[in-house]
Amino acid sequence: MDPARSTDPAGWAERRPASDPAPAPVEAPPHVPGERDDELATRLRVAVTRLNRRLRQQSLAGLSPSQAAALGSINRLGTPTLGELALAEQVQPPTMTRLVAGMERDGLVVRFQDEQDRRVWRVRLSAEGRRTLQRIHRLKNAFLTRQMAALDEEERARARELTELLERLVADR
Amino acid sequence: MDPARSTDPAGWAERRPASDPAPAPVEAPPHVPGERDDELATRLRVAVTRLNRRLRQQSLAGLSPSQAAALGSINRLGTPTLGELALAEQVQPPTMTRLVAGMERDGLVVRFQDEQDRRVWRVRLSAEGRRTLQRIHRLKNAFLTRQMAALDEEERARARELTELLERLVADR
DNA sequence: GACATTAGTTAGCACAACTAACTACAATGG
DNA sequence: CCATTGTAGTTAGTTGTGCTAACTAATGTC
Numbered sequence: 299m300d301p302a303r304s305t306d307p308a309g310w311a312e313r314r315p316a317s318d319p320a321p322a323p324v325e326a327p328p329h330v331p332g333e334r335d336d337e338l339a340t341r342l343r344v345a346v347t348r349l350n351r352r353l354r355q356q357s358l359a360g361l362s363p364s365q366a367a368a369l370g371s372i373n374r375l376g377t378p379t380l381g382e383l384a385l386a387e388q389v390q391p392p393t394m395t396r397l398v399a400g401m402e403r404d405g406l407v408v409r410f411q412d413e414q415d416r417r418v419w420r421v422r423l424s425a426e427g428r429r430t431l432q433r434i435h436r437l438k439n440a441f442l443t444r445q446m447a448a449l450d451e452e453e454r455a456r457a458r459e460l461t462e463l464l465e466r467l468v469a470d471r
Numbered sequence: 472m473d474p475a476r477s478t479d480p481a482g483w484a485e486r487r488p489a490s491d492p493a494p495a496p497v498e499a500p501p502h503v504p505g506e507r508d509d510e511l512a513t514r515l516r517v518a519v520t521r522l523n524r525r526l527r528q529q530s531l532a533g534l535s536p537s538q539a540a541a542l543g544s545i546n547r548l549g550t551p552t553l554g555e556l557a558l559a560e561q562v563q564p565p566t567m568t569r570l571v572a573g574m575e576r577d578g579l580v581v582r583f584q585d586e587q588d589r590r591v592w593r594v595r596l597s598a599e600g601r602r603t604l605q606r607i608h609r610l611k612n613a614f615l616t617r618q619m620a621a622l623d624e625e626e627r628a629r630a631r632e633l634t635e636l637l638e639r640l641v642a643d644r
Numbered sequence: 645g646a647c648a649t650t651a652g653t654t655a656g657c658a659c660a661a662c663t664a665a666c667t668a669c670a671a672t673g674g
Numbered sequence: 675c676c677a678t679t680g681t682a683g684t685t686a687g688t689t690g691t692g693c694t695a696a697c698t699a700a701t702g703t704c
Binding site for chain 2: 338339340341342343344345346347348349350351352353363364366367370387388389434442443445446449453456457458459460461463464465467468
């Protein structure tokens with residue numbers, strides 16, 4: 299009944315007070331997505347939330363992270379429609395409308411109407427957009443690059459694999 | 472001179488159109504935090520941005536991700552001051568003021584003034600806050616847990632490493 | 645040609661981050 | 675002992691990013 303009780307309130311005291319008998323290892327039944335995976339999910343969520351925050355704090359050549367990401371997608375996709383772009387970036391259409399509006403205002407992209415289907419608008423990078431993308435790329439990953447430079451050789455190789463994993467986690471639906 | 476050209480604008484066309492002669496492989500110089508690390512940093516940044524977006528879309532027992540993270544920190548730290556909490560969460564003081572105000576309004580935490588230094592305010596979890604933290608923990612990492620369930624045994628082990636890496640990347644200054 | 649579908653936009657909401665400027669209290673030093 | 679300096683937190687205002695609901699305009703279909 300007492301809500302503040304015996305076992306760790308949330309079950310994931312990193313750095314636990316060491317005054318806790320640790321009730322029982324409770325190893326998971328063979329394979330069910332048990333406690334341990336759950337704790338892992340939480341830690342991953344928290345780490346991602348914070349890292350994201352840090353990344354937003356770094357300016358990316360004057361672009362917001364969302365703009366920077368969208369710019370990258372446009373570069374990759376060539377002349378996507380707004381819908382394709384929204385899909386690629388996993389945002390809803392209105393969000394992409396606004397994002398692109400801002401980038402157009404800033405001269406990073408050009409919008410143009412599709413010939414075949416006049417409901418459709420496409421975007422492509424402007425020369426300025428390409429320059430900016432290069433700048434972001436070359437100079438503005440400073441934070442992560444610096445942080446990663448602190449890793450040793452082997453860890454850095456690992457980082458590559460792990461990034462791929464992360465991409466996979468976020469990718470499929 | 473012409474800004475639009477010859478080499479790939481940003482140097483990381485995943486899935487290039489295949490209609491492109493691919494000017495020259497341009498392999499990176501040996502070891503300096505060069506192109507390759509830079510590309511990795513970009514990919515990591517993009518993946519984190521997107522995953523974060525996905526996570527925000529998932530509700531966490533009615534809390535925002537920031538609230539959820541802060542709740543976790545409070546649980547870990549006990550009775551932190553707002554400043555300590557802001558530091559832990561790597562946000563500016565005003566952000567933490569508002570975050571805590573919201574959590575207090577929602578009955579998740581209790582604010583109280585420090586005895587020694589009356590400029591200082593501390594927070595602790597309420598019973599409700601503890602319950603919510605449990606709920607978040609047990610039930611509401613659905614998205615990530617689900618995504619991770621799709622991984623095989625060995626990949627899941629790597630997910631753990633990934634998380635540790637992210638924690639390290641975000642941790643030190 | 646009426647009707648349904650699709651692409652994108654507009655409007656309005658909520659949240660999360662920031663900086664600058666402020667209040668309240670504490671600590672220090674003539 | 676009080677004036678100054680420093681520190682903790684708040685208030686105000688801005689920006690960015692996401693959403694849903696409701697709309698316009700074009701397309702496709704029967």
